[in-house]
Amino acid sequence: MRHVFQLAAVTSVVISALILFVLFRGAFQFLNSIDFDLGLLSDTGWFPRRERFDLRTIVVGSVVVGSVAMVVAVPFGLGTAIYLAEYARPRVRQIIKPVIEVLAGMPSVVVGLFAIRFIAPNVVAKLFDPNQSLNMLVAGLGIGILVIPIMASVSEDALSAVPGSLREASYGCGAKKVTTVTKVVLPAAVSGLVAASIIAISRAIGETMVATMAGGAADTVPWKGYSPLEPGMTMTAAMTNAVGGTDQAATGAPFQVLFFVGLLLFLVTLILNTIGDRFVRRVRQRY
């Protein structure tokens, strides 16, 4: 039986290898089929049909949307985590934790739908009056909501891992609860909280549906700068855009950029996840 199970376990290695192969091969084919300098580094924007693939446009798109998402996810995720770990009574925890887990299981298409139907007209349009109703701010807010649960969950683990003896020591010195939380528990949990943020960023950057549905970008995206109030295209939205309609031809640079951007996305999230994992393991080791 050992070898049967070993075979099953080895599939994860096989799959990883296949992903790397598919991405590298496709990226290579893509680079072959375009004019290198004109293609990737032009200033004008993302125009796949014209073979202008300004990476900056989509990378900045991911960064802007990701940043907006983190502005939402960090305070609310961390706040929820602190409340659950330090203040909530057991019965309250029993209610709130499952609710957070429900939010964690929310399909991203539904959040995308919510972003289009509610966030864009009722929140962003009312508060900011952008040029277009769908823009990177809307997408970022939607992704932020999606990412709150993972931020809360990993942060709560980090806070709970701080030993009770440290809190006792603080109270023994005559500290109030808020001082204990801010001056002892939070500093002690810092590496875990950093890990939570990194994992959250990675999720935000990898999120596809909300970015595609709510980012506001059409097939072509002229470079408009860094403002979140403009429509934009993230790396993930660029990938769905490359696939296009169901009858689109699956050849040529406008399609193959799928692999190139995919490789970029894969590497970025891989690096982030590895760093985040390292921090998580450091937390577990200390205690």
Next chain:
Amino acid sequence: MTEPTTTQDTRIPEMTEESPVDIDLAVGQVSHDPVATLGDHAVVFRLEDLSVYYGDFRAVRGVTIDVHQHEITAFIGPSGCGKTTVLRSLNRMNDFIETARVEGRVLYHGVDLYDPAVNATEVRRRIGMVFQKPNPFPKSIYDNVAYGPRLLGVKKRTELDDIVERSLRGAALWDEVKAILKSSGLSLSGGQQQRLCIARAVAVEPDVILMDEPCSALDPIATARIEELMQEIKSQYTIVIVTHNMQQAARVSDRTAFFTTEVNPESDRRTGLLIEYNPTPKIFSTPDDDRTEQYVTGRFG
């Protein structure tokens, strides 16, 4: 404050008629105030028939004790007899356990600590605590000691420097760490960490220091160091120590309270209770109660 120069004192204490000492019990330096002067110290804590409950379960009952100022009072007894519970009720640390409640009174300088008007945080500023396993903060040595004073609003660097130095000297740790104040408190050895915790406790100049088996996680040399320290500082504070090490109690304390457990016939759970409370020499030579004598002579527990 003089630096401790030796870690092992082999001087055999003198036996006198007033303070009979069992040589077999003495490991370090034994110093007892002659029984006669114990009565002069004012009462800091008066426990009146204290019982502590966790929910419905009575963990300890019938505790009536006067703890005197500038003395070291030891709580001894077998495990589960409630000594730590009683200790923690002296600075309202049991508050952190949801189901804990007390009956009877804990009077501190005449004030009932469990009066609803009393602010538990203020209580803990005056009654400090050192725990069984050293628990320095993952901060620098300096910040560990400065934590308490900063809570009280001390901000000026020079003032903090003074307090840190004074406290570390008071814990007999200054010379060892004065050059490494910025390094983490966790980088010290176990014994040093515990002395750091003591320095942290004395930094706010408390009235009382409670110690919950402070040496149980330490080696004999570190233990002797801390016992020496306790003797040195007792004239400035009042110390109550829980210890499962009888010899330590005999070495170090002025008065000793002996607790034991009794089985509750209905619930089959053990409740702790106070058996005897007397000056230490008496507890260890001619105790009032048989059970005390059996415990200190090692016949049980």
Next chain:
Amino acid sequence: MALATPALGGATAREVVAARLTRRDRDVAGWLMLGTLFLTVGFTLLVLFTLLFEVTSDAWPMLSERPVDFVTDTIGSDPMASGLWPGVYGSFFIGLGVIVLAFPIGIGAAIYLEEYARDGFLTRLIMVSMRNLAGVPAVIYGVLGFIIFRGWLEFLTGGSSVVAAAFTMAVLVLPIVIITSMEAIRAVPQGLRDAGYGVGASRWEVTRDHTLAYAAPGILTGTVLSLARALGEAAPLLILGAITGLLPETSLTGKFTAIPMLIYNWSGRPDTPGAEIGWTSAAAAAGVMLLTLVLFFNAAAIVLRNRFERRRIGT
């Protein structure tokens, strides 16, 4: 700052101490912190409920008018006459595929890593691969599926089809199944295994008869959660080429679609002005169906996990 109380006898000392001990400064910082925390938790809950409310109210026209037809009709060009059916068909078989493919392989891999694996290069490689795969964005799995399941294995899957989608989703959830199963198996007390070895059982017999039985609720929880995830993901399906338009016939090897894809596509179609039920309502109704499904599975997983915890404490 000296707080030591002078040893005065009698009333004076008590009054001084009482005055100090009953001093209550307004804990501004404490109230601020608690208030802020309440705000954050409250906001999070508020967002969740707003989302549920919005989607449900958007879906109401469609769901109240023609609930059954909405599920059984095929996709059309008029929202009043369109239904989810091809999506239901697709999602059903994707779910089935995930159960058939990902669960045995995932649980088998977990058994290997927890019970059989020895420390070595291969084991470390497997662990690293698995941990990395768990963090790979869903859209990348779509790219993988496009080349491998739709391309290379076209003879097996029929190209852009339900089967290809099932394979792709199975690969996507595989790391989750492995990790949650590993945790469940790791929680089995060693004493249970030792008892089995003690009577001469082989490693597989001990695993099959004792370890797996004990870990079953935990494993089940993990698989239910991964199923919910597979049903809700749309990104890989987009890359694979799920149909968003008319789909006259459903088959395992022909063009396919799934519920999340329909939500995606219908959300982009403009409403005909004046119509009572528009594409918005259709998209939202599909969303409600998907949510119900996913929430049901998540709730089941939570209930299972609680039962697992209780049993573990009781043992």
